[in-house]
Amino acid sequence: MEKISLTASATDAGLRLDSFLADKAGSLSRSRAKSLIKEGAVMINGVPTDDPRKAVVEGSTYTLALPEPIPAVPQPEDIPLEILFEDEHLIIINKASGMAVHPAPGSWDGTLVNALLFHCEGQLPGIGGVERPGIVHRLDKLTTGVMVAAKTEAAHVGLSALFATHDIERSYLAVTRGAPRPLSGTIDEPIARATGDRKKMAVVRNPDGTHGREAITHYKALETFGLRDKGTGLPAAALVKCTLETGRTHQIRVHMSHVGASLIGDPVYGRSKGVTAWGSGEDFDTARDAARRFERQALHAAVLGFVHPITGEDLHFEAPLPQDMTDLIAALRLLPKDDHD
CATH class of the missing domain: 3.30.2350.10 (Pseudouridine synthase)
Incomplete structure (x- = not known):
């Protein structure tokens, strides 16, 4: 894991943290910087932060831990799923313990995303321009139970709005x-x-x-x-x-x-x-x-x-x-x- 340490100058003071990191950390986009901050990958003077809007302070040291890159395209895998409901827009499953939702270090395969790519082959017209299932919430790897994923861009946007306004039971x-x-x-x-x-x-x-x-x-x-x-x-x-x-x-x-x-x-x-x-x-x-x-x-x-x-x-x-x-x-x-x- 690569770590980047940056000390804020007087001209940096007052900038949003995500903008500061995007400007100072090479090819990092602001949206990627924002995601990393929310994931807890940034520390200010040794203290973690998850607020991308936090104002930069002159003289403070900002440390960014860049995670190992994830393979660009998760591969479909024939993994059994317990499906509770499915139509052309959504799929609801009962997730088993031990299945991670997204590929990540330590769980590059065998995830729910891998399983859905196989199960929904030919049914994913594209979310954000990529043929992938739309995950709007997640369960921990060892937690079991009901999860929903979107199969279309419109369903993904609609589900995201429901979760954002807490209109979900x-x-x-x-x-x-x-x-x-x-x-x-x-x-x-x-x-x-x-x-x-x-x-x-x-x-x-x-x-x-x-x-x-x-x-x-x-x-x-x-x-x-x-x-x-x-x-x-x-x-x-x-x-x-x-x-x-x-x-x-x-x-x-x-x-x-x-x-x-x-x-x-x-x-x-x-x-x-x-x-x-x-x-x-x-x-x-x-x-x-x-x-x-x-x-x-x-x-x-x-x-x-x-x-x-x-x-x-x-x-x-x-x-x-x-x-x-x-x-x-x-x-x-x-x-x-x-x-x-």
Whole structure:
């Protein structure tokens, strides 16, 4: 990965950050600079930023990490897809765990884009002048559930507008270590790149009044499992429904961790791979072992609803819980819920 460090002069002061980088970093366009900033590839005096409009300050050092180039054209691959709906404009799938959405370092092939290029061969008239599916939202590689992609330019523009105005119904199911307190509510906490780790997000409210991008998650614990400690009455785990009002990177994972109920199996935001539950015996061992062995964040995109951007039809899709989460919940249900069980 190539890194470029630039120190702003007096004549640079006041410029938008994306304009400054485009002007100083050789062949970089402003739109590409803007994308890199939003991806967390830029640091100001060692602190990450994701604001391309930020004003440049004289004497500050701006470091740009240029990622390795992605192959120009992803190749079609015959990868099975669970298709929930398809017409000439859209395709809705139930994404499996382990499938990345876009080709990227470490996942150049086997992605949803590769699969859609094969499945939709001859059906993609072009989005932005390129024969490709229009991805307007994404799920993490290890997250399962409902996703939509556009097959035409008009559908892509329409879907993008719906997501931009939050006119999309999106509900997720998560299994958490402990339970959020209270058991239902709204988390309204801004999210930005974590300081010192551009791959990680965090709730960011700085003492100087600056903060991350608005992020709002409505949640409700549908079921709780066991007790964390004898006599406390606090659950050891919970099945939580999360409804997104905004769609920030890792939003549910960050928000649940922020309120002390990180997702079981989360390799980035989870404080523990398992659950802490009071008790002993075979049922306790089964439940705790199931949580410890869970190999991904326990998160599933269960519901996606929106108005078809071309036909105006009301669309609503639900994807059942995958088997690994079903098995995890069944094991957690073995935990007694009070001291007298």
